[in-house]
Amino acid sequence: MLAFVTFALIVLFFTVLVLIGKTNELSEDIAGKGMNYDAKSKWNGYLLLGFVIAFFISIVYQVKLLAPIMIPKSASYHGEKTDNLFYVTLFFMTIVFILTQFALFYFAYRYNQSKNKKAYFYSHNNQLEVIWTVIPAIVLAVLVVMGMRVWFGIFNVEGRDKNPLVVEVTAKQFQWMARYPGADGKFGHRILDTAHITPTNELGIDWTDPNSHDDFWSDKLVFIKDKPVLVKLGALDVIHSFYLPHFRVKMDCVPGIPTQFYFTPKYTTEEMRDYLKTLPWWNTINPETGEPRWKTFKYELACTEICGRSHYGMQKEVVVVKDQAEYDEWMKKQTPIYVAPKSESASVDTAAAPATAATDSTGKDAAKTGKPVAALVKK
């Protein structure tokens, strides 16, 4: 019944519209101005002019409303440069945007046929074409040069710290496995063959390598302020993408092809909270936690390459500590995989959305993972 009523209402809606349209058309025909677009051009001219003005005002309003909610300032050094480049581009864009949009709609209004009866035959002007080819080309060349300076700064291997904090992050459906090298700063070797890669040792860590004995899984990514980080990335099953929105870091994790990203965190988690405390929106109360938003602020790791049903659940917390001492203290509390391996899956899975816990299959995926047990480890 409800479906029928809905359907009837929809049909009625479109019938009324069509009748209105047809009535207008017939009355125009009766008035003998069927194909005369003078009147229509006049009021549509005003509407287009009104549109472009309203459009500009709405953009100002959107900036006011939405900019404070956006992901805050960069928490890494290179991110400040990419953000800066974003704003430089935005500056040029805004000029072009305003000029061209306004010209477009204003000309449509100003020269509509009710105001301008006779068009001016003007087919080309090569000088103008040259001008509006050369100016954009120069601006774009500037942007390319600026962009490439930043780009090669980020990927300049020679200029890097020889002794960064190295973290190995391996992605799989639907979790991040973060392996730290432990106190010796060296990862145990991995041997990628069927003998070493097993359900309890998905990375194929070679336990005969003593370097592996203090490697540990971490349930969060911990970085040190001002200490360069080299994240070594990989994936087991499908492509994932390692994304740290606050640090402007993104790199795909590709099965069979190692990738990496090198960057330096600038603000600790605490410092970022202190900064956000100064911004009005971050002082509003988050209804879900009942706290001001800055208080629960945290850096997060997300996946940005479609990787299957629980793509949206690949979250991991990221913490930036203030110095090596704090890091060492944290490290001491971690248990090596070799000694008492906790399941890497214990660290991860948050995919179950609040309302969908029952239907989401991610929980199952996590349970399936199996726990690497020391006794099974090949010595």
Add this chain to the structure above:
Amino acid sequence: MSAQTTTTADVHGHVDTDHIHGHEHHHEPTWLETYVFSTDHKTIAKQFLITGMFWGIVGGLLSVLFRLQLGWPNDTFPFLESLLGKWAEGGKISNEFYLAMVTMHGTILVFFVLTGGLSGTFANLLIPYQIGARDMASGFINMLSYWFFFAASVVLFISFFLQTGPASGGWTAYPPLNGLRDIAINKGSGLGFDMWALAMTFFIVSSLLGGLNYVATILNLRTKGMSMMKLPLTIWAFMFTAILGILSFPALLAGVALLEFDRLLGTSFYLNMIVVNGHLLDYRGGSPILFQHLFWFLGHPEVYIIILPAMGIVSEVLSVHSRKPIFGYRAMVVSIMAIVVISFLVWAHHMFVTGLNPNLAAVFVLFTLLIAVPSAIKVFNWIGTIWKGSVRLSVPMMFAIGFVSMFISGGLTGLMLGNSPIDIQLHDTYFVVAHFHIVMGVAAFFGMFAGVYHWFPRFYGRFMNDTLGYIHFYVTLIGGYAIFFPMHFMTGLPRRYYTFANFETFNNFNFLTQFISIAAIVVFIAQLIFVVNFFYSIFNGRKVDVERTEDGHTYGNPWEGTTLEWTAPIERIHGNWAGEIPSVYRWPYDYSVNDKPYISQNTPLAPGEVEHT
């Protein structure tokens, strides 16, 4: 083959070599030949258009459904269960089907609506009409092109009803997500993806058959006097679109074929060292990135395959309704050529964060930003065309203006995305979604609508209703911006997320996602107004003012255009022109010149008149 005597073969292989003298005793086509297996470019154009409209509704509806999930992630909609069954148990779309809908939405709109529906419709309608040909070079191949498109449509549509659902690994079909035929990894990577691949194969065949025909027709069947520099910009756009498609679609076909080898035959083109549930699979030595190169070698030209026909249509519509020549005709032609050439050199800008060699990325940044130059030239020329015109703000003109607005808004953000360091943050986020939907989604639709409203009289001898047209325009313009403009502020929020609830960082935009969803629903309804208007006007639209001449045919030129399609009888006749095909003496943009509102291309130069060059 000369322009005067075209050769067409009907479905029975019956060859009719001479239309001019063959009319009186022409074999009377059956209903099936006229409306179904037709070789007539006008009918094929309608077939493409109506199939495209069907897919447009399906693709749009999918987006409305997944916008329900995005706007109200914590609510349930019982009617969804009636509609989708097990995919929306309890009235909530499952996360698996959400991805399937996103995937199919992309595939349908990019390929089936904005390539098949747009290029297929207008290239078919306008190429023979505007160059002065009786039909395509091969009517039979043209017919095959449509029916391969139809076959692709059928296969893709059936895949919705599979037990494991349609393809759900993204319209880009990246392996290994789509390369492992394992529904435990991704339900849509089962039979759903095989059907996607089959549908795409048919689609590519259709596109190649169509494209070869377009190029052959434009190069060979132009009427007397129609030199290349007298072609309307629509034709230039269709020709270069076809060339782009011919050169790039085979790369996708090869890519998909190799992907199916991996899936069905156990090869390792794209797979290497895959570990599933702790077991190392037997794939060695492939590269998932190779597929991305093959995919985007088509995928990027594809966005120009979508936008170039829209640009051509808009150039024509802006000029006709401004009563002014297109500004900088030669610059427009050269910029189309530049776009086509450069569009082959930008594909890896979709891959800046795949681990691509940073030096290689630099090359792609350069070309990507370089392609903005010809695009900018086009925008300036469009605005120059309106300047000091006598602008008739009819419905097609409104859509053409809307196209330019959308193209500016969406094109500018390309400068950010194309610059690799900025792209690190923006890649695969809502900023990208905003960018490409505005610049090649909404804009291409505006171009398509401009074309449909403008050439509807050419199709049916009637107009579409103006009132409904204006409503359609304003709701789509305002709604289109309402949907996609705020997404720029969701910079950094990953796309293809089912919900943001798991992230503190992304979970602040709930009111905005709701607003966007409401806008999307409104815009969808406005498109239905267009569909209703279209079908209503076929039968009841205002008739074009016509003049009956002594040859028994009626002629009308409703928008006072100069191009040849308006010199042909308004009613649909086989071979387009009743008598001889008109010869061409002048360029297509003689508007408001010599104290005349317009001078048709087939009007000889007046004594002493200098040809426009």
